[in-house]
Each structure stands twice: as C-alpha cells, then as structure tokens.
Amino acid sequence: MLFFAQNRTSHTPCGSSKMNKKVEIPAVALGATTIFLTWILGPLLSGGHDAIYRWNGSASTLFVPAALDFSLFWLVLTCFLLIACKRGRLRVAIWSGILLFTPWIEIKNWSSLSGNTPSPALTRTLLGAAILGLALLVLLWRPSFEIWFERIVHFASVLLVFAAVLGVFFLVELGWFGWQARALDVRRTIDDSEIRHSHSVAQSGAARLPKVVWIIFDELSYRQVYEHRFPGVKLPAFDRIGKQSSVFTDVIPAGLSTAQVIPTLMTGVLLDKIRSSPDGQLSVHHQASGEWKRFNEHDTVFQDAIYDGYGTAVAGWYNPYCRILPEVLDQCFWTYNRAAPNGILPNRTAFANLLGPLHYATEAGRTKEELTAGYDISDYREILNAADRMLGDPSMSLVLIHLPVPHPPGKYNRHTNQFTTTNSTYIDNLALADECLDHIQSELEQSGHWDSSSVLIMGDHSWRTILEHSLTKEELEASDGGHFDTRPFYLVKLPYQVTGITIDTPFATVNTRRLLDRLLTHSLSSPEDLHNWTQHLQPAKIGEYQGTVLP
Structure with missing residues (x-):
C-alpha cells in the first residue's frame, strides 16, 4: 500500500521536474518499445542466429530496417507519452492502448521467437478484445475512475522502466551482431572463374x-510416390525412372529438419543440432560424441569428389551452400527468398524493408502461406535455371540439386499445370516434382549424359504431416488422416542401368556420403552390387528427431 500512497491523484509518468520528464518518459517509451517490438529484434538476437545464417541478402538489409523500426517506434511513442502528460481522454486512450494491446503483442513475440504459429482465433480474439476495451474505456470514461487508473499507470511505468534496461541490452547486442555480420558472404553464386581450391589439374579431366x-526433393515421401499414391495422380517421370533404377523401400531418415539433415548427408556423420555464429558460419552437434564442432567443408563428399578428379557444383535451397562450401565447389548457386520471422525480405533494399514488419504483422495466416508459396516459386525457378547451366557443363561431374518441392505450402495446380499460390496441396507439389524430374532427365539426355550418369534421387525427410498446422481434405485423405510415414524417397540409377529392382533392406540416409563415394569411384557396377553393399551396412540407430530449425 505504501507504493500507491504517494500523491495518487497528481502523479503522472512525466515526473515531478523537467529533468525527470526528460529521463522518465523516454525510459518508459523504451520499455514499451522493447515489449512491443521484441518480435522484430528477437530473430536477429537468437542464440542460433538462424535468420542470419539463412540470409542471402546484404547484412545491412537485415539489421538496418530492424534498428530503424525500433528507433522510430521509440521516438513516436515518446512523443505520444509527452502528449499524455495532460489528464483527459487522450491520456486514457494512449495508456489504455499500451496496456490493452500488450497481450496480443506478447503472442506475436512468442510466435516469432518460438517458430510456432498461434491459433488465428486466439490472435483475433485478443486483438478484438483490445480494440473493444479501448473503445469502451474512452467512451465510458468518468473522472471517478482516475485514482485507480493512475495507480495502474504508475505501476506499469515502473515495470516499463525496468524493461527499458533490457531494451538497452537488445540495442547493444543488435549493434554487435550487425558488426560481426558485416562481412557476411552475401554472394549467391560461385563460378569456376573464382575457384578457391587447388584442383585445377584434376578438374581438367573432369x-x-x-x-x-x-x-x-525437399520433403519427398516414398509412400506418396510409389506405395500409396493419391488416386488419379500421375507421376510419369517417377514411374519411368523407377523402372530402370534401384528403389529403396525402407529408408531411415537422418532427422526431421533440413538444416540438420543436409550437413549429415554431406559429412556422413549423424548430426542432431546445428547453430550459426553471428557472421553466418555453421557449427554442428555430433549425436554420438555430444560435441559441438565447426562445420568442416573438407570433410564432405565434395572434398571426396575433388580427390577423385571431379568438378563440383551445387544449385540449392534453404542452406547457404555457397557460404559453407566455398573451397570445395567450382560452381554454386543458392537461394532462400522467404521472409525472415520479422517480415524482412532479402531481395529488398533496407529502405524498402522498413515497412516489411508492419505489412507482415497485419497479414492473415492464409495470406502468409500464399506469400510463402510465391517466394518458393521464385526460388524453384532460379534453382532450376542454375541447375540447367551446371548439368550442361561437361566439367561439372558431381552436381547437387536441392529443390523446394514438394515441400509445403502448395505452389502448383496439377490440373492446369500452372504455378499458383492458392488452392494447392502437397499432392499438387508432387506433380511439380515429377515435372521437374522429367525436365532434369531431358536436359541430361540432350547433352548425352543420362545413360552414363549415376543419379541419386531422394527426399531429405518425408512429408512432415505431424508439423502441419492444418491439412486440406485432400491431404488428410492422402495421409490417412495425417499419419506420418517417416520414410523419405530414395532411388539410385546406376550408369546404363535398364532394369529396376527394389531394395527392402533398411537403409539409413546417414550412409549417403558412403554411397556417393562408391558412385564417384565406380565401385558399384550393377544393381546387384548395390543391393549386396546395402546388406553389409550397419543401419544407424536414429533416436528421436532433434532438428532445431525447420524450413
């Protein structure tokens, strides 16, 4: 009670003197800004630095808009609080707005920092309640309410001053991380005129x-392609290639997260977690030893290929291949044009991104899916164009192509054979993956490389129905009510193979590097050799999925 005993009717957050006013109001405004805009700064300050790691624009386009949005909001809110020093309905409206909108903002903060999407009904309810409450307080305001109102405002002001300390820490940390990220390798390509490794002699024979x-194919399910295909869906490229390849029917995935699975496939070591430094460099956690280590590009299948005289190339999605593999790739292209969790986009200038968070915050859930589908369509086209160049280059002998299909959200209409951002499903994306596979085979046939090539086609993980917030009627039917089948797609076509077989032996995808090494050295000359080799492998024991970051 002593806390509220001081001058209840005369107290305002403006302080008792001009000096206090100059200090207290900006401090309260900074605290409120920290609470309201944590969802903008949080993705840049998180321990895993995922937003930085996956950023394919300049560091300034990521950090500057966030810092300016924070500063501008702080300045505007300070001005409003100065106006609110005078008692009346305007003061009631400003302070009630700050207090009533906080629960809605906290849900936004939680969603941004955790990666979980809250129920649209919950967010709409909180927002509606805030608007309604604000309107009622302003309309029904009576002078008799002032004593209790000022008590609440005073208490909130004290809490916001403490929050301001956290805001100062956030700003200092933002500046430090931005400084470290200044040398972020923003290039999305490496070509053979910029080779960083010394295998030019070997490459001459590539x-x-x-x-x-x-x-x-990201999130490609074996069950959906061959075992339990949705009625009426035609996948002619997969059917055609399956008849001349070795199809694995019991594949054990290396995890559930693309961020963790791809490094595992490249290194042949089971990795269960990944994280990035503020400068965008990758560290990986070894499941067996429990140790964190810096990702070593020279301990990957691409280094193996260099030793065997191959030219190496990657056209990929999501993972910053060109940044983490610069010394073992002759050609590289990667892209990931999706918005950061705070709505900032890599393909815009810093100035254009100033309103990105505001636009992103006001979008409805379905609209965000449509925006994401649009980014994925752009990524798909860019990757396929880069892949065509690499496949047509005779010196590029090992080529990795990582595509954002059939990964949700839906981005294709299988009935019209057109890209779309609405009314599309995982099943439609399967049809797009089939069309893509047909295109790649045609490119290799035109260059005379299809028959002589070894081709490994796989999903990094299966269709993650357990992570989908909502499945369409068609998707529920295709997945037997949302059942999660863990088996990713896995197929190998050996050089000049014309007869298809199935391999039912359990096969762990952590052995992909070992398989590619044998393809590089031509150690598997027939489907029977491949089948016998898989029978002598010890399947890796995969525990619970522990991937930390999902695309």
Whole structure:
C-alpha cells in the first residue's frame, strides 16, 4: 500500500521536474518499445542466429530496417507519452492502448521467437478484445475512475522502466551482431572463374568423367510416390525412372529438419543440432560424441569428389551452400527468398524493408502461406535455371540439386499445370516434382549424359504431416488422416542401368556420403552390387528427431 500512497491523484509518468520528464518518459517509451517490438529484434538476437545464417541478402538489409523500426517506434511513442502528460481522454486512450494491446503483442513475440504459429482465433480474439476495451474505456470514461487508473499507470511505468534496461541490452547486442555480420558472404553464386581450391589439374579431366547427379526433393515421401499414391495422380517421370533404377523401400531418415539433415548427408556423420555464429558460419552437434564442432567443408563428399578428379557444383535451397562450401565447389548457386520471422525480405533494399514488419504483422495466416508459396516459386525457378547451366557443363561431374518441392505450402495446380499460390496441396507439389524430374532427365539426355550418369534421387525427410498446422481434405485423405510415414524417397540409377529392382533392406540416409563415394569411384557396377553393399551396412540407430530449425 505504501507504493500507491504517494500523491495518487497528481502523479503522472512525466515526473515531478523537467529533468525527470526528460529521463522518465523516454525510459518508459523504451520499455514499451522493447515489449512491443521484441518480435522484430528477437530473430536477429537468437542464440542460433538462424535468420542470419539463412540470409542471402546484404547484412545491412537485415539489421538496418530492424534498428530503424525500433528507433522510430521509440521516438513516436515518446512523443505520444509527452502528449499524455495532460489528464483527459487522450491520456486514457494512449495508456489504455499500451496496456490493452500488450497481450496480443506478447503472442506475436512468442510466435516469432518460438517458430510456432498461434491459433488465428486466439490472435483475433485478443486483438478484438483490445480494440473493444479501448473503445469502451474512452467512451465510458468518468473522472471517478482516475485514482485507480493512475495507480495502474504508475505501476506499469515502473515495470516499463525496468524493461527499458533490457531494451538497452537488445540495442547493444543488435549493434554487435550487425558488426560481426558485416562481412557476411552475401554472394549467391560461385563460378569456376573464382575457384578457391587447388584442383585445377584434376578438374581438367573432369569433363571425361561420367556425371554423378544428386537430386534432393525437399520433403519427398516414398509412400506418396510409389506405395500409396493419391488416386488419379500421375507421376510419369517417377514411374519411368523407377523402372530402370534401384528403389529403396525402407529408408531411415537422418532427422526431421533440413538444416540438420543436409550437413549429415554431406559429412556422413549423424548430426542432431546445428547453430550459426553471428557472421553466418555453421557449427554442428555430433549425436554420438555430444560435441559441438565447426562445420568442416573438407570433410564432405565434395572434398571426396575433388580427390577423385571431379568438378563440383551445387544449385540449392534453404542452406547457404555457397557460404559453407566455398573451397570445395567450382560452381554454386543458392537461394532462400522467404521472409525472415520479422517480415524482412532479402531481395529488398533496407529502405524498402522498413515497412516489411508492419505489412507482415497485419497479414492473415492464409495470406502468409500464399506469400510463402510465391517466394518458393521464385526460388524453384532460379534453382532450376542454375541447375540447367551446371548439368550442361561437361566439367561439372558431381552436381547437387536441392529443390523446394514438394515441400509445403502448395505452389502448383496439377490440373492446369500452372504455378499458383492458392488452392494447392502437397499432392499438387508432387506433380511439380515429377515435372521437374522429367525436365532434369531431358536436359541430361540432350547433352548425352543420362545413360552414363549415376543419379541419386531422394527426399531429405518425408512429408512432415505431424508439423502441419492444418491439412486440406485432400491431404488428410492422402495421409490417412495425417499419419506420418517417416520414410523419405530414395532411388539410385546406376550408369546404363535398364532394369529396376527394389531394395527392402533398411537403409539409413546417414550412409549417403558412403554411397556417393562408391558412385564417384565406380565401385558399384550393377544393381546387384548395390543391393549386396546395402546388406553389409550397419543401419544407424536414429533416436528421436532433434532438428532445431525447420524450413
């Protein structure tokens, strides 16, 4: 009670003197800004630095808009609080707005920092309640309410001053991380005029080597392609290639997260977590030893390929391949044009991104899916164009192509054979993956490389129905009510293979590097060799999925 005993009717957050006013109001405004805009700064300050790691624009386009949005909001709110020093309905409206909108903002903060999407009904309810409460307080305001109102405002002011300390810490940390990220390798390509490794002599013979083409269709399910295909869906490319390839029916995935699975596939070591430093460099956590280590590009299948005289190339999605593999790739292209969790986009200028968070915050859930689908369509086209150049280059003998299909959200209409951002499903995306596979085969046939090439086609993980917030009627039917089948797609076509077989032996995808090494050295000359080799492998024991970051 002593806390509220001081001058209840005369107290305002403006302080008792001009000096206090100059200090207290900006401090209260800073505290409120910290609470209201944590969702903008949080993704840039998180321990895993995922937003930085996956950023394919300049560091300034990521950090500057966030810092300016924070500063401008702080300045505007300070002005409003100065206006609110005078008692009356305007003061009631300003302070009631700050207090009533806080629960809605906290849900936004939680969503941004955790990666979980709250129920649209909950967010709409909180927002509606805030608007309604604000309107009622302003309309029904009576002078007799002032004593209790000022008590609440005073208490809130004290809490906001403490929050301001956290805001100062956030700003200092933002500046420090932005400084560290200033040298972020923003280039999305590496071409053979910029080779960083010293295998030019070996590369001169790469044109004479048969190609090894490694295709990763993100989230491609074996069950949906071959075992339990949705009625009426036609996948002619998968059917055609399956008849001349070795199809694995019991594949054990290396995890559930693309961020963790891809490094596992490249290194052949089971990794269960990843994290980035503020400068965008990758560290990985080894499941067996429990140790964190810096990702070593020279301990990957691409280094193996260099030793065997191959030219190496990657056209990929989501993972910053060109940044983490610069010394073992002759050609590289990667892209990930989706918005950061705070709505900032990599393909815009810093100035254009100033309103990005505001636009993103006001979008409805379905609209955000449509925006994401649009970004994925752009990524798909860019990756496929880069892949065409690499496949047509005879010196690029090991080519990895990682594509954002059939990964949700839906981005294709299988009935019209057109890209779309609405009314599309995972099943539609399967049809797009089939069309893409047909295109890649045609490119290799036109260059005379298809028959002689080794081709590995796989999903990094299966269709993650357990992570979908909502499945359409068609998707529920295709997945038997949302059942999660863990088996990703896995197929190998050996050079000049014309007869298809199935391999039912359990096969862990952590062995992908070992398989590619044998394809690079031509150690598997027939489907029977491949089948016998898989039978001598010890399947890795995969525990619970522990991927920390999902695309």
